[in-house]
Amino acid sequence: MSRVYRTSRYNLAVPTADGGALLYNAASGAVVSFPGSAGVEIAENLVRWPARIDPEGVAPSIVSRLVAAGILRPEGAGDELLAIRQRYWEARGRTPMTLTVTTTQDCNLGCWYCYEDRTEDALQEHDVDAIVAETRRRLVAGGRSALHVDWYGGEPMLNQEFLRSCSERLQAMARELGIAYAASMISNGSSWPNDPAGFAKAHQLRQVQISFDGMRSRHNRVRRLRSGYRTSRGASPFDEAVSVVDALLEVTQVDVRLNLTPANVEDVGPFLDMVEERRWLDRPGRCTIQPARVTRFSQRSDFVRRNELSPEAFEAVLDRVRERCRKPEAVVTAWFQDGLGPKRSVCAALAADSFVVGAEALVYRCGLQVGERERAVETLRGGPEADAPFEDRAFWEGFDPTRMPDCRRCTFLPICWGGCPKKHLEGDRQSLDNTSEFYRRNLPHRIAAGSRAEVAAGFRFGEEDQFKAD
């Protein structure tokens, strides 16, 4: 009598244009190709869950490969959901420690869709001690071997004096502790000193994100200078940003974020032409192009919903960008960062020991929350806010998608881990549904692309594929 197996709950079948099927296991990342209608028949049976499989008569070599792919599991093997839970919590402990520092909540540009309040809050020289001390405490307690610092705002370069001071102290602390140090910055590119490359070197900036909203005319209209502000050299926000990207690419990686709305999609072609003319993809520093859908990034920016590209329209633009870009691999989005394999890292908001310092010295878990005082989880300055209840702290410490009613029965769980935790915190059902829709529509194509196959016309995963019985 042959051994009995069970199907994995994370099996998904994709019919291919040539009449066969691909069987994908989201928990392992493996894909098995089954040609012909007989293959479809087998694949359809293997996606059933729960199901016991008696492989009597099946060649042992075939069974062992299906087991190796995670598609078949020996009877009595451990609970798959528990294995994912364990991997998730391990990732929360192993994801590198990141300190995000909001140097100021002020910004010289007045983008209409900005999700942050612009205020005069800014970190001061006297905050450096507390930031360095808290960072040191977490590094030592967590036994960390590396620190990543992300400079954030507002526009972080509007508080350069603080940034220089804090950066020097953090670098010195890393040297003293004998740990690796790297930094990055998210900037609008309009307030940099005259030597951006020298600044990047001095502050160990390994990566800088500079945002654009189209070509010169649209960019300057959206990223308009606020009254009373100027750019570093008096040029327009667009020309300043272009010149900073030019300079930084001599020494470091630049992520050129291209914010997209229905109003600026026609600038995509001319923008990519500019990327070519300026040879941004051929410079010593790596250049990535990061198209991004302008959307509701926080509870305070619900108004953006009225002017955003639909997910489908955005994906169509993304396809155009990839087709048009000479180096498609330079086009990067947040989706499928771990390929088709199961996720192995969490975002900084979930990573143990990582924290975000707001411009008012409150501590947050997610950088998108800075300025939303009610979302803080502690304070570095003491004072009356030290006694605040910090009610969100328990949410962040306990967030576990494997225990959530929908996620725990979702076939995409190993590659999604519930999506953005901030959306769960805010109860943003529309964004969470968009995430489901994204995987239903796009995952079949990613599975097929890896096997150099084509998905059968019109196929997408349905609700019964995503949610199996619990």
Added chain:
Amino acid sequence: MKRPTRKKITLVASKEKSPEVTLRLRPGLSFEMVDILPATPDGKPDAGRAALCGYGDACLALVDVGAIDDE
């Protein structure tokens, strides 16, 4: 659900929670297995990198914050 029209074959119809399913292989049936795992551009397994923000539309920035510890 928007599946294309295709032949539906059910080997076992059951309302049991753990139905028995028998894999029936036909003469000449073959299949190939393709492993797809996270890979670097040079095709070698990725050591495991983490990003500041990792979720589609919600992205703050796709900053690489380094290799996952202990891998």
